[in-house]
Amino acid sequence: MQRIGVFVCHCGTNIAGTVDVKAVAEALKNEPGVVFSTDYQYMCSQSGQNMIKEAVAEHRLTGIVVCSCSPRMHEATFRKTAQAAGLNPYMVEIANIREQCSWVHKDMPIGTEKAVILAKAAVAKVNLNAPLTPGESPVTKRALVIGGGIAGIQTALDIADAGFPVDIVETKPTIGGKMAQLDKTFPTLDCAACILTPKMVDVAQNEKIRIFSYSEVTDVKGFVGNFDVTIKRKARYVKEDVCTGCGLCTEKCPQKNVPNEFNLGMDNRRAIYIPFAQAVPKVATIDPNYCTMLKTGKCGVCSKVCTAGAIDYSAKDEYIEERYGAIVAATGFNPISMEKFDEFAYSQSKDVITSLELERLMNAAGPTGGTLLRPSDGEHPHTIVFVQCVGSRCAACEQKGKEYCSKICCMYTAKHAMLIRDKYPDTDVYVFYIDVRTPGKNFDEFYRRAVEEYGVHYIKGMVGKVSPEGGKLKVQASDLIYGKQLHIDADLVVLAAAIEPDKSARGLATMLTASMDTNDFFTEAHPKLRPVESPTAGVFLSGTCQGPKDIPETVAQAGAAASKVIGLLAKDKLLGNPCVAHSDEMMCNGCSTCEKVCPYGAITYQDKEFRMPDRTTKVRRIAVVNEAVCQGCGACTVACMSGAMDLRGFSSKQIMAEVDAICK
Amino acid sequence: MQVNEYKPLIVAFCCNWCSYAGADLAGNNRLNYPADVKIIRVPCSCRVNPMFILRAFQRGADGVIICGCHPGDCHYTSGNYYTRRRMALLFSMLDYLGIERERTRVEWVSAAEGAKFAATMKDFAEKVASLGENKRLEDLRCKK
Structure with missing residues (x-):
């Protein structure tokens, strides 16, 4: 029989505000196995932890139930406390009476009643807990x-x-x-x-x-x-270790009409290319979608001009x-597609561009050599309108944009506006915004400079429509502060497109079994x-x-x-998770059902000799779990038909006991 | 009036990685849901043995809900697929035994979906409450 101590945390008023903690501690006193029950202001504090240690010594406790916040928060803390008190750390269970109780139920009697039930379930579980020792695994130092x-x-x-x-x-x-594509940084x-x-x-x-x-x-x-990890090395048809990056092939390639993705399609590159001058590794790559040699078997110019002999048309993915x-x-990240934002005429006019495209237009290595020219006619634009939050903070237009703030747009737009006014003082620059958000070191000062020193026209309001008319872009917008409609004939409209995670992240998250939020950003283990x-x-x-x-x-x-x-x-060994599956060899009939459901291949079979009651021996096939490989999901425990497979720390008996305690 | 006072007993099995964290987020955001829902933490939704569910109904639970990671997002790669198939079978059997379909449910709630967790629990508790007490599988030997 266990000797269990129950420790109910007030968590200031976080728990005590809606749960009668004293009543919970009192109600648990008569539970089977409980020999000590108390409550305290902050169980996770140094003195709270000392209280647990003292109680372990004084009452010779063998198990601990802490009624507090989520085990995802402080389970590790209290396990360490138990260990320091001389107990096995896995003799601790947490009753989550904060996140699951006091924070979601406003009514004191209801909250208290539920907290008692959750605590009783935890006590029922600890009664069946057994000391666990984590296994060790080596660390690959790469x-x-x-x-x-x-x-x-x-x-x-x-x-x-x-x-x-x-x-x-x-x-x-x-x-x-993306940083390689940028011109200047704020x-x-x-x-x-x-x-x-x-x-x-x-x-x-x-x-x-x-x-x-x-x-x-x-x-x-x-x-x-x-x-x-399996890594696919796509065939680049150029031997990486032989190519010197001289770039001769990229000049001689006859296929000249390939949209240059580095300049966002605003100019063309060849079918064999080096993305930009400072590329690392500086090695040419053949684009198989455009290379005549790879498509028709006729050409081979790059191979002929390459003095190093680096071209290999027969290369395969490795x-x-x-x-x-x-x-x-x-x-x-990537900027979101502007196709759905028809009101800004992005797909109708070449002169409606995104901020990243502007970045390339202003870059010395860009399609215009750093001179700001209209993409449609190569003329210098005299009136430029920036539209902020295109697709950002866009809760209403769920199918089009994103709910969140893309964070960087306010600052890069201030930068763009400032750079344009600096280089071309005869240009009128308008910025339409919902809010200007400038939290960051020297950020607000930077934005103030754009307004005060460079005379950029910041207008609070949104652009309703952009319509291309006679070489100009008619911009209809509202000025919310003066409460009037504005009509501006612009030469160039720049959209601050929202940013979204790269499309590859979703597939990667599945491979890594890492979680994502609803916007496909990776979730962190704890937000703070x-x-x-x-x-x-x-x-x-x-x-x-x-x-x-x-x-x-x-x-x-x-x-x-x-x-x-x-x-x-830096660690030589990692302590594994001791909550792994194990098979009762007396019950296992070697059916291999568990092996089939195990996602890690942790279950193998071996023949074992058993001594029978009549003193003869019999060889039987039984399942054996490799504890270093098992991750403890428990799929096998349910698949096992003979009931031989169980999961340490979440055994069938323990969960049944919790069910019983809740349903009592 | 008696109908309003009836409080169902609901057992929720939540996977440690997604739904349990979703429940924590619901707590963090102070999103209210009925106190009738009592959560049991399991490492993965595939750890939920049909026996646990039968036991809960035998002991007088009025509804059982199993929450796991979204398909494709399982922390253990494929556990939630097992859950989905096992529970489809179990629930149809329970239906045959007289446990209404509405008393059992499998839901996918991610760690980022606190609001979905609260809304799901609220909806489930309301549905179960409207069905009234579960009597068909209660094990009379458990009654004192």
């Missing part, structure tokens, strides 16, 4: 970073700096991500390429970092410490398998206290795949994710 934008680059550099090998997997032919106006490309070179030169560019993760197996201790998701970890152990989050962020925040988060990875890789 990290995988998925995504080679500034987030992935920074994470990889920081991990490599600590001495651990890192691989970066990037789907594009080069690392660099609020300092320093050039994006000037601060990014040295980092890209660092990555290329770092011995600890391998770059798998033009590659994708296609499969992830295993768990924290030992993930087995799959490599690697083992990693930790995985960092850094898949980044564990912001760079996924709830799935060994998976970390870096950059905008977790939520909209600007560059400084992304870099900060990337460093934080790296430090978490380093903390993991």
Whole structure:
């Protein structure tokens, strides 16, 4: 029989406000197995924990029930307390009387009644708890970073700096991500390429970092410490180790009409291309959708001009398998499609562009060489209208946009407006906004400069319609402060498109069994206290795949994710989860049903000799669980027809006892 | 008046990774739902043995709901698919035994869907309450 102590937490007034904690402690005194029951202001505080330790010693407790917040919050805390008091940490159960009770039920008698029932269920479970010891597993001291934008680059550099090998997997032919496409960065106006490309070179030169560019993760197996990852290296038809990046082939290729995705389709590239001058790795790639040689077997110009002999038309996709201790998701973002926003005439006029397209139009390496020209006629625009929040903060237009604020648009629009007024003072710049949001170091000062120093016209109100008419764009908008309608003849309209997670994130989350929110951003393990970890152990989050962020925040988060990875890789052994399946060999009939449902292949069969009552021996096939591989889902326990399979920590008897306690 | 005072007893099995966290989020956001719902934490919805559900109905539960991760999002890759198939079978059997379909349910609630959790529980509790007490499977030997 257990000797159980029940500890009811007030959590200030969080619990005590709607649950009569003293009554709960009193009601539990007569439960079977309970020898001590008390309540305290803050059970998780130092003195609360000491109280538990003292009670364990004084009442010779063998089990503990803490009625407090969610076990997802403080289960680990109280397990440590139990361990410090000399108990097995798995002799602790939490009754969640805060999230499931006091916070959702306003009525004191109802809340108290439910809290008592939840506590009784926990007591019933602890009565059947057994001490558990976690197994150990080794850690593969190599990290995988998925995504080679500034987030992935920074994470990889920081991990490599600590001495651990890192691989970066990037789907594009080069690392660099969105930041490589930007012209200047707010609020300092320093050039994006000037601060990014040295980092890209660092990555290329770092011995600890391998770059798998033009590659994708296609499969992830295993768990924290030992993930087995399959990486697809797409055929680039150019030998990476032979190509010198001279670029001669990209000049001679006769296929000239391929939309250049790096410049967002605003100019053309060849079928063999290097995305931009500072690409890392600086290696050409053949686009199989446009290459005449690959499509018809006739051409071969690039092969002829390549003095290094790097072209290989017979290349095939390759799959490599690697083992990693930790995985960092850094898949980044994309602006949402503007197709559904017909009111802004994005698909009707070339002169309605997104902010990222403007970024390329203003970049010295962009399609216009850095001169701001209208895409339709190459003329200098004299009146430019910026529209904020296109698809952001758009709760009403659910099918079109996003509910959330994309966070970066207010600042980059101020930057664009300022740069345009600086370079072309004869240009009129209007910005239509719902709110200008500038929380951040030197952000508001930056925005004030755009308004006061550069004379940008900020107008609170939304643009209703943009209609192309006679070479101009008629902009109809409302000015909410003066309460009047405005009509502006603009030359260029720039839409601050909302940003959304990259499409690849969804598939990746499924492979990693990492959770996502309703917008497909990765969910963090705790929104405040564990912001760079996924709830799935060994998976970390870096950059905008977790939520909209600007560059400084992304870099900060990337460093934080790296430090978490380093903390993991620095360990030689990981303590596993002891709540794993085990089979009762006397009951198992070797039917192999459990083996079929196990998602981890943790169950194998072996022949074992059993001594029979008549002293003869008999060999039977029985299931054996590999505890290092089992993750403890419990699928096998239900599939098992003979009832031999059970799950430690969540045994059938324990759950039945909880059901009984609740239904009493 | 008696109908209004009747409080159903509802057992909710929630998977640790999605729905239990969804319930926590509902708590964090102070989203009210009926106190008749009592949650049991399981590592995965596929840990819920049909025996647990039968036991709950035998002991006088009026409704049982199982919540797991959305299809494709299972923390253990495929557990919720097992749940979906097992429960489809079990529920049709229970229906045959006289436990109305409305008393049993499988729902997918993610860790980010606190509002969905509260709304689901509210809806389920209302449906079960409208059916009244579950008598068909109550094990008389359990009565004192």
